Amino acid sequence: MEERELEFDDDGKIKVRKGGALPGEGAEGEPDEIVIELHDFDDEPEAPTEEEELRRAAIEEERADRRARAAQALDEADALFEEGDFDAAGEKYLDSAALNGADWRPWFGVVRVQTRDLTDFSGIYECERAYDKAFRRMPAAARAALAEKYVPALSRRADECAVRHEQLTEEDNRLRAEAHPAAVRADRRYTFLFSAFTVLFALLVIAGSCLVPFVRSVPGNGILIPAIVCFAAAAALLAAVVVFFVRFLRARTALRHNKRAGTTPAGEEARVLAETEELIRSIIDDLNK
Numbered sequence: 001m002e003e004r005e006l007e008f009d010d011d012g013k014i015k016v017r018k019g020g021a022l023p024g025e026g027a028e029g030e031p032d033e034i035v036i037e038l039h040d041f042d043d044e045p046e047a048p049t050e051e052e053e054l055r056r057a058a059i060e061e062e063r064a065d066r067r068a069r070a071a072q073a074l075d076e077a078d079a080l081f082e083e084g085d086f087d088a089a090g091e092k093y094l095d096s097a098a099l100n101g102a103d104w105r106p107w108f109g110v111v112r113v114q115t116r117d118l119t120d121f122s123g124i125y126e127c128e129r130a131y132d133k134a135f136r137r138m139p140a141a142a143r144a145a146l147a148e149k150y151v152p153a154l155s156r157r158a159d160e161c162a163v164r165h166e167q168l169t170e171e172d173n174r175l176r177a178e179a180h181p182a183a184v185r186a187d188r189r190y191t192f193l194f195s196a197f198t199v200l201f202a203l204l205v206i207a208g209s210c211l212v213p214f215v216r217s218v219p220g221n222g223i224l225i226p227a228i229v230c231f232a233a234a235a236a237l238l239a240a241v242v243v244f245f246v247r248f249l250r251a252r253t254a255l256r257h258n259k260r261a262g263t264t265p266a267g268e269e270a271r272v273l274a275e276t277e278e279l280i281r282s283i284i285d286d287l288n289k
Contacts, residue, residue: 070100077109086113097130104142107134118150119157121279135286147287154284161277165270172267176258183258186251194244201241204234 048056077092093109100106110130114123124131138146208230214223257263262271 066099070096070103070106073099074103074106074109077106081109081112081117086116089113097133101133102137104134104137104139107131107137108146110134118154118283121276124279143287143289151284151287154280154287158277158280158284161273161280165273165277168266168270168273169261172262172264172270175264175266176261180258183251183255187248187255190244190248190251194241194248197237197241197244201234201237204230204237208234 073092073096077089077096080086080089080092090110090113093106093113096103096106097110107130110127111124111134112118114127114130115121135143208227211223211227211230217223261267
């Protein structure tokens with residue numbers, strides 16, 4: 001009998017009896033004991049039936065066939081990739097992944113196609129899912145082999161991007177500094193012209209509006225003609241106000257654009273290089289994990 005003692009407030013015991021009572025012991029145990037009877041069970045699993053065996057064999061055969069066809073498609077994809085037929089290679093890699101999605105190699109093949117073997121990263125965001133699946137399924141040994149193959153060249157490319165980014169950033173700062181005085185002058189000029197013509201327009205409209213109530217109270221055209229002149233001049237000034245408002249907005253936008261880093265062609269290129277460097281270093285980190 002297997003016996004386990006647990007402490008209670010009344011110092012009682014729980015006894016677990018398996019397979020019946022031992023000789024000399026009653027089924028109820030001692031007065032301060034609780035006895036739980038356990039029966040023996042047959043834990044041996046039932047043997048599979050012939051139908052189940054056949055079903056398992058068919059499943060295994062199908063899996064083996066899919067793995068074989070996936071391996072063949074992978075070999076064909078690798079050959080097409082080496083020949084430079086990237087579109088056909090990509091299709092074959094996808095065929096292989098569809099047959100055996102647990103294999104990391106076809107997923108990484110898709111990444112190789114989209115990035116031209118990790119040299120052109122303009123299309124890498126079109127294969128994010130393949131990239132994630134490849135690195136999730138990739139064993140440590142394969143990752144180490146890929147790191148040995150790709151990391152040196154990727155590191156050099158990242159360093160080149162960093163150096164070129166710094167050069168272009170300095171050029172961007174220089175170009176913006178050279179253009180800044182002209183941007184400030186244009187902003188001040190059109191701010192003044194827009195404000196002046198707006199004030200003149202408003203004064204003429206107010207003057208004409210003030211004269212209108214007195215047109216009939218004064219004999220002749222002594223009030224009518226000045227009111228018409230005020231409104232006509234205001235209409236002419238309105239066109240100038242619109243023109244200078246547009247130019248004022250452009251000048252103000254150009255000044256804000258000039259103050260913001262990375263807005264020249266050199267700055268735009270520097271931004272692209274910074275993103276490329278960050279992407280390359282993230283790939284290096286994934287390969288070195």
